[in-house]
Amino acid sequence: MDKRHFDVELDQLREKLVMMASKVENLINYSIEAIRKRDATVAEAALAMDKEIDRMEIEIEEAAISLMARHQPAAGDLRFLVGAIKINNDLERIGDHGVNIAQSAALLASVPEIKVLADIPWMAGLAVSMLKDSLDSFISGDPEKAREVCSRDDQVDELKDQILRVVLTFMMENPNFISGGMTLILVARNLERIADLATDISEEAIYIYQGKVIKHGAEKQSEEGSVNR
């Protein structure tokens, strides 16, 4: 008896989550690639990928709920299961943003090419790397890496604002760009949300492995509180 049956079931849940994460990462990369290549044919395939992700979300959620009901987990096991349910939810939403981007790609392919597009792949690269590192931090139990991901979120936010400004200027100069410009703004918005959700995943990883809540500045507040006391 080396491992509890419960541990084996936790491992299986972790593996499923990892599998789902890699599907989500694929979907995002696929959608971004479609924008870059002006490929209008990807939306349907992206939808099919998302369907699979949705199916996994339900499966993982049910497994986690059943493990909680049956094993009354405590401490690290409990944090892992609660964290897994949240990460599961985050991943599913990231998948939805991937579908949105794929649909935008189809629209962008049908309008004149816009110069600022150059910044979108750059922003996408940042968001995807945040997603990848947040998942790595969860899988390998590396809270330092998770903290580092959180610190990158501001960069993505700034990039989104910058894209917004540039695209607005383009749209004001030439009404022909309005349709494409709006779509680009939507893509930027989706990428910014992906980065936010990657930050959430990192925060969950920190909670799971260190038991610390860092979201909404909670960690800073508790430090100040302890100094004041």
Next chain:
Amino acid sequence: MTGTHHGIVASSNKVEIRSLDFFYGKFHALKSVTMSVQQNMITALIGPSGCGKSTLLRCLNRMNDLIPGASAKGEVLLDGSDIYDPSIEVAELRKRVGMVFQRPNPFPLSIFSNVVYGLKVAGVRNAARLAEVAEQSLRAAWLWDLLKDKLDHSALELPMDQQQRLCVARLLAVQPEVILMDEPCSALDPIATMKIEELMLELKKNYTIVIVTHNMQQAARVSDLTGYMLLGEMIEFGDTNSLFTKPSKKLTEDYITGKYG
């Protein structure tokens, strides 16, 4: 998430209980209970004290026959044959359907003699055969490595959890098909309890297990199927997962959430 541990996988009914009523004299202890015990699964019976779960368990190998004034009505089929049929040999039945009790009850004999007791009663005298079965049974109960060098020691010297596992080994030696467990962990601490639970999960690969427990968390952890009983009635019977996440009866919900019992 292994198939057999969570959902119900298609499996054959090892024991089928059909409209079973049971009386202790005039007291109606079981009221038309119907349920099936599936092969190679762990079936748990839960419910407050006096709900009839132990009575139901003891009906499965006719342990209740020993109680004066007790009578049963209905059917209990083991592999399709009614165990209450007059032609049934009760001793043979109890060999096929063995039992582990609340408190470990090793005989005041050596560890070895405890394990091979049933075989000796059945007339096996061949020393090599006895040694072989003793080793197999102790291995299956995760005791071989611990006890192989002190087989001649008294079983009563062992700590409680090892005594309980020795009782399991003693049972396995006569090759039962169904193992009934009546509160097998109530005399054990949490670590010893975990060992018995892990052992049950291992044993179900080769045996069919029915366990009565007042500890419903234990039922939730180890069983594939769970029956909730109240006042002699089977209130709800189904796969453990569903019963503990979305029970279909309000009475079950009240019990498992601690509002009743």
